[in-house]
Amino acid sequence: MEETGFRGLDGQPVLLTGGANGIGRAVALRLGQEGCRVGIVDLDGEGAAETADAINSAGGEARAYTADITDADAVEDAVAAFEAEVAPTAGLVNNAGWDRAAPFLETDATLWRKVVEINLFGPLHVTRAVLSRMVERRHGRILSVASDAGRVGSSGEAVYAACKGGIVAFSKSVAREVARQGVTLNVLCPGPTDTALFASFDPTGKLAAALERAIPMRRLGQPDDYPGLVAFLLSDDAAYITGQTISVSGGLTMHG
Secondary structure, eight states: OOOOOOOTTTTOOEESSOOHHHHHHHHHHHHHHHEEEEEEEEOOOHHHHHHHHHHTTOOOOOEEEEEOOTTTTHHHHHHHHHHHHHHHHHHEEEOOOOOOOOOOOGOOOHHHHHHIIIIHHHHHHHHHHHHHHHHTTOOOOEEEETTHHHHHOTTTTTHHHHHHHHHHHHHHHHHHGGGGGGGEEEEEEEOOOOSSHHHHTTTTTTOOOHHHHHSSSSOOOOHHHHHSHHHHHHHHHGGGGOEEEESSSSSSSSSO
């Protein structure tokens, strides 16, 4: 397997949601390169299986589980299956998410509920299922992929941004609760990224062009811009880092 220098990842069982495509797929592939034993949970079972096959074909170890993260029982079943087939979960990446862009006043409660169920309740279900086991074992790393929309807002994504801001606050709060049990929680906030979800917001390409002008690095993020940071935060090199929110946006947003 490829050596990257992050300590403590080789052989570690890591569960990741939303690994069928985009950022999640890129992260899953990198974790496979790091030697992690990867479990991919996604509503798109076929896409998750394709990602797992790519990891296995490259000499890694991965399994795919079809589950809807808005269903707490389905999540519990997927986590139990992964731990029975592989080993107790050492790392969790909450990556799965969804949105449909529209001004808030043009949306309704049906859309709000779907966005909240996927982007807020989904990670809560997965975190609860995995965290309870980690606390018992007094070890674990949890990394949630939120969004800079949750830090600074984003026109057309008000409810999505509210959910992502909630994930930031949730992660900081739980990080305080479980620090003495050897579990860390951190958050990655990507900026605008060239994924299928972003393309669905921007069929004309005008938004992408405007963002490229606004981003100091003059380009959208790519899925491969994030896996290195995820791997680091899951590793023993990040053992003293918890409750942190890190933006990766090409300089579009800066704080600290």
